[in-house]
Amino acid sequence: MAGNVFGARFRVMTWGESHGPAVGAVIDGCPAGLPLSEADIQEKLDRRRPGTGACVSARREEDRVEILSGVFEGVTTGTPISLLIRNHDADPSAYYALKDVYRPGHADYTYEAKYGVRDHRGGGRASARETAARVAAGAVAEKLLGRFGVRIDVYLTQIGPVRLRPEEIRPEKARENGLRFASEERLSEALRYLDSCRAAGDSCGGLAECRVTGVPAGLGEPVFDKLDARLAAAVMSVGAVRGVEIGDGFAAAARLGSEMNDPMAPGPDGRPVFLSNHAGGVLGGISTGQEIVLRAAFKPTPSISKEQQTVDRAGNGASVSIAGRHDPCAAIRGCAVIEAMTALVLADLWLEQEGARADRL
């Protein structure tokens, strides 16, 4: 319960600091007999990796994953899957100057308030580096879900002030650009904005949208482990996320019931068909069988080179300017993490559903 374990049946424990020797994840509860290779995981890690161009941090993270256990002759054995990713190119000396100062917008002060000590090198455990382990574990969950036809798509609809109108969103375009931005037409606008942020020594926020297809009706555990509650926790647990919504989300506050309720009609196979999806694929915390739709708001990367006012550990006023290579927009890399967390939630609830009905035991 110290916070580094996620899930109940498809359970993951992650570990590792930004500038320690490695980060990793151990998965307990992955069903036996699933074909799994390092390449399956590597593919997802590569998509998280800093890309080319001005968009993302230039830190060269090779992020080679090693599977240390739980896979034999190419399939999972039902025993824990230990995943290891060595840290490279991590020069802690760059952070030495920040040893005694609390960076604004970072967890430096709060970790120290909580634990009395902290690993100051690059944010330690609070670094975005930690998410590499999530992505690795999420890749295994996604491999499992893929067998059932589940597909997860995450893309940005907003970068700073460059916000796509609903009719402008083209999820398929996000796969073609390094920004995961769901538009071809407004891509250059977004790039220009990122350049201006970087030039100003500043950073910007963004909005990610996640759509999941292929989830059957019936996943999610009321009352407290509702599918949407679990997704909200999963997504909000990503460091830079400040808000989560499902379906119509915050817009629902201004809706009428007659606008919000999704009517149903007889479907071709005898099952009901929903005529709209304001609910975002979840009713009463249980999947409806429709597309699951959620959105996550990312705050700007807190590491900026602009000078900021702060204090040091001795309580004296200080000013800080964070040099180094940082993503100007954490939301870009964040997409891979949202995808991973969504996969972890769905794999967990999928296994939960096994055993929910006496007539299927």
Place this chain on the structure above:
Amino acid sequence: MAGNVFGARFRVMTWGESHGPAVGAVIDGCPAGLPLSEADIQEKLDRRRPGTGACVSARREEDRVEILSGVFEGVTTGTPISLLIRNHDADPSAYYALKDVYRPGHADYTYEAKYGVRDHRGGGRASARETAARVAAGAVAEKLLGRFGVRIDVYLTQIGPVRLRPEEIRPEKARENGLRFASEERLSEALRYLDSCRAAGDSCGGLAECRVTGVPAGLGEPVFDKLDARLAAAVMSVGAVRGVEIGDGFAAAARLGSEMNDPMAPGPDGRPVFLSNHAGGVLGGISTGQEIVLRAAFKPTPSISKEQQTVDRAGNGASVSIAGRHDPCAAIRGCAVIEAMTALVLADLWLEQEGARADRL
């Protein structure tokens, strides 16, 4: 893991259906030696209770709580606290007509997809009735937190289209009106809107804001049990909530890092003082010691008397109009539930923090 247990150290299991004999909660992990009476809990239940006037459901729920265990001679003993609330005034015959039809916006279809069976009477476990048990358990958590000076305030800043601008919000006014609306000046506007909804056989959404004072720096368990992640899950687990945000929330997506980061300055007692609170009191998933600020968007009550298109269990098209007494705006009563869930998260994380530091053991 079937979803009816909340928390790890201050752990609550709730049970009960809308039209069964009772609903209840059992708390395991409340520290021994806490003065506690039924009156402490009753006070919170009364605030959740349907009020007078046009605003909330007219169902007369007496909601008398009984403490069946865990309290001896007025103090908690460390053993489980069992809370029972009998259901009254629950006429299942009113729901008999809905036995075979899936109400739009309700969990009728999804419960059946999940479990194969469902208690159709008033929504069964998916009814808002379930939240009475949360409020009862939350009252115990709040009693515990009160000892440490923690105070939780929840109020509405929006009812349907009637939305308060930031400068109009007056939290203290929310305690004076049955709507928990944080304004005196625009209260009549909100009431008129609710009346119009009711007259039209419709319902509306709302926006709740929650502010917590008195939480010291250091609460929250990174990586997955971050304070904000736990709050997001807690709040999203309330049936009608569709979105959650912390601090600047969704607005952060359009911010610059230099705007979003909260600068720090030396404080009077040697501890740093934050000069703003865009973070909403949480950094890296750990409380900063500032006010915790979150917002939750409620969808409109799905039960409306307007006719809606749907299907029945046999797969035939049907139309449904839900008669009976329903809150036109679920957000109003929802405030008490947000308060309870926030208290449960904080009590749990408070106890988690005990034992986090070797120098304090």
Place this chain on the structure above:
Amino acid sequence: MAGNVFGARFRVMTWGESHGPAVGAVIDGCPAGLPLSEADIQEKLDRRRPGTGACVSARREEDRVEILSGVFEGVTTGTPISLLIRNHDADPSAYYALKDVYRPGHADYTYEAKYGVRDHRGGGRASARETAARVAAGAVAEKLLGRFGVRIDVYLTQIGPVRLRPEEIRPEKARENGLRFASEERLSEALRYLDSCRAAGDSCGGLAECRVTGVPAGLGEPVFDKLDARLAAAVMSVGAVRGVEIGDGFAAAARLGSEMNDPMAPGPDGRPVFLSNHAGGVLGGISTGQEIVLRAAFKPTPSISKEQQTVDRAGNGASVSIAGRHDPCAAIRGCAVIEAMTALVLADLWLEQEGARADRL
């Protein structure tokens, strides 16, 4: 984690004190669609109940169970099943004299050391009364297991010094006598011994044996949640139990490997057949498909009317003689509790096994 929750997938929380208004259990995770009635549970409670004759406590506990939730039209709905048993015939005044004294062999002193307070009436939560809730919850688990052909038999092979030799054990005889003693021939000997204990104001221990048939190979979760580890915890959690063994148990310490290993031979249906069962039906923490065999040693009931030396809360020396109606041999009623705990473990691990293999999802 405060200790009143058992199981992960078939999860039970129990509550209640000996002399409070009631005891109860809430089950979260019972599969939906299981036929269940109060009579199913009552039958097990009745078998736990004080019988006739000299053997067991004369306290008249009616132990009527009420199902307050989770069952609709005679079948479980997948939502929590709340079970309530009112306490009757509980005269706390009888215990008032013991308010300030620590009874030897009881948990009076340890509860106070732990919690700082205690409910002194009849032992409060530490009373054997607590096991009524276990038996009620276990009955639901046993109902579920019965669908799969699992059968649990618990009987005594020793009462005080009256110990059956292996060849004397007749499990079927245990159902015919109020002592659950697995012998007809030596029953009168056991009864005479119990009478002598009672006459001397003393109590005695006993040995229970549990045999489970119908469990297929494959249940149990290595490494820490092995079937035998889970059974050991379950059985040792019963207050008076002081030792647990599986299969050959303690005798294995003196065995050779060639005596202890169970050889296998081809079976009629292509599956292997074990030629002996020294393992007691568990290898590597996973069921073999053979009969599961465990034994539990019960200490004597600590409540005796013989005078004993002790201290009071103020730290003064005292002597105590515990009047009232107490079972001279806790093992007799303990059989029903061992049966319940075994059922809870097996139901939990049965549901765990759902989802363990990708080829069966």
Place this chain on the structure above:
Amino acid sequence: MAGNVFGARFRVMTWGESHGPAVGAVIDGCPAGLPLSEADIQEKLDRRRPGTGACVSARREEDRVEILSGVFEGVTTGTPISLLIRNHDADPSAYYALKDVYRPGHADYTYEAKYGVRDHRGGGRASARETAARVAAGAVAEKLLGRFGVRIDVYLTQIGPVRLRPEEIRPEKARENGLRFASEERLSEALRYLDSCRAAGDSCGGLAECRVTGVPAGLGEPVFDKLDARLAAAVMSVGAVRGVEIGDGFAAAARLGSEMNDPMAPGPDGRPVFLSNHAGGVLGGISTGQEIVLRAAFKPTPSISKEQQTVDRAGNGASVSIAGRHDPCAAIRGCAVIEAMTALVLADLWLEQEGARADRL
């Protein structure tokens, strides 16, 4: 819940197969600020290591532990502590002949029945190799407990038929010999017996006793997480253990209440003093402050070179003789594992106790 996680507050996940690249453990919940080095852990691993002479397996396991996270500048930081032990000297070809045959007394058949697949190399996850990770994690727990003055001693009182009478047991002697045998006088007898086993291609069982001093009154969480229940699960989860008892254990079945209850008298510091310790330091599942005493029976190592009857995966009869270097008596190395598991339980319950009393928050 797939079985590889232990503990709630001091939580450990272990992973790794006998002949995979490594085994490891991750600890989540170790308090921050605890001095910890690889040497602290190495010392315990070395004591588990195969010794010299005829007593234990000759496999050369270097068992060098690496700390990959959670420790910074020599102290724990409160974040997960990842421990890695590379596997050496593991020649899987030795096991290739056993690929398709179920070894009697091993988990080959049950793993396959459970998971459908298995890593046949050296028993995979079911190998005693897995316990290296437990010992590493236990060393951290023991370091924490050492701060509070807790000391754990485990030694053998029986090796095969060589059984020490109570008055012969000399725990301090166990530290001086490679067998952990609590006697100097009867050591050569035990060694001769082990030699005869080895010569006959056979193996033998043993009995371990564990004594813990320095535990204050108040640890343990009734009802289901009693100190003795948790210890029973912990100890029984060690592969070769077949029985566990606390205090008088199985002997209690033949005791009178007046013999078994431990009388109390006023102590020098105002606290009561127990005049005997039949309870083994636990009453009502909570520590009494006395020495905790438990015993564990180990079965003989199932790997023997004597020919045994079995079946292969195709269902045909087969005979098997397991060559290679195996401990003739698993109990010898098992002592280090019992010590580790005991430490893990106590550290976990120690942290649980933090937060149990409102007057100490």
